[in-house]
Amino acid sequence: MTINVRDAVEADLPAIVDIYNQSIPDGWSTADTQPIAVAERVEWFRKHNPQKRPLWAAEMDGQIVAWIGLTSFYGGRPAYDATAEVSLYVAAAYRGRGIGRELKKRMIAHCPALGVTTLLSMYFDHNGATRHLNEQLGFQPLGHLTEIAMVNGQKRGLMIGALRIPPLNG
Numbered sequence: 001m002t003i004n005v006r007d008a009v010e011a012d013l014p015a016i017v018d019i020y021n022q023s024i025p026d027g028w029s030t031a032d033t034q035p036i037a038v039a040e041r042v043e044w045f046r047k048h049n050p051q052k053r054p055l056w057a058a059e060m061d062g063q064i065v066a067w068i069g070l071t072s073f074y075g076g077r078p079a080y081d082a083t084a085e086v087s088l089y090v091a092a093a094y095r096g097r098g099i100g101r102e103l104k105k106r107m108i109a110h111c112p113a114l115g116v117t118t119l120l121s122m123y124f125d126h127n128g129a130t131r132h133l134n135e136q137l138g139f140q141p142l143g144h145l146t147e148i149a150m151v152n153g154q155k156r157g158l159m160i161g162a163l164r165i166p167p168l169n170g
């Protein structure tokens, strides 16, 4: 498998949003229930930066097929500086080929250089793919907020998984 992973640029936003929107109908990935517009994600995009909160686009077959990004936790309050939340979305046609695992592994490996020592993964408790992938990569389930979302007419909960990552000079 050859994927080219690079920092996303704003021109990638339509592809990034399209991949995100592909996950909405399944009802197991995101709390959005309707497709979002590119304009709604511009502010989110601009909060990323390669030094601390990267957003990567993964290319294959000449197109963007997945993305992974880190965002600050709890509004970016300073005490949480070394904690980041990871988001990962693979285009529907490219899932199950190891792309998700490869991207998450690469981001984990990059965390010490970013100063991130706790990586959080928030996912619905019925998102079996993310649970499985997180278990493979060593995330521990730290919290389970039961029945806090209504998705496609069903009550769903939110899992909080965490991976502790040794600092560069720790």
Ligand SMILES: CC(C)(COP(=O)(O)OP(=O)(O)OC[C@H]1O[C@@H](n2cnc3c(N)ncnc32)[C@H](O)[C@@H]1OP(=O)(O)O)[C@@H](O)C(=O)NCCC(=O)NCCS
Pocket: 023, 028, 029, 030, 088, 089, 090, 091, 094, 095, 096, 097, 098, 099, 100, 101, 102, 122, 123, 124, 127, 128, 129, 130, 132, 133
């Ligand atoms: C979750 C997601 C990122 C995984 O990426 P992927 O490229 O499809 O996963 P991989 O091919 O790297 O598979 C990693 C492992 O998860 C397993 N897996 C993949 N899809 C699965 C599913 N639906 N249910 C259970 N396990 C699954 C794979 O079998 C593999 O485990 P294995 O090595 O034991 O066989 C991808 O399915 C996706 O984008 N889903 C929609 C968006 C989403 O849910 N993002 C997370 C939001 S919190």
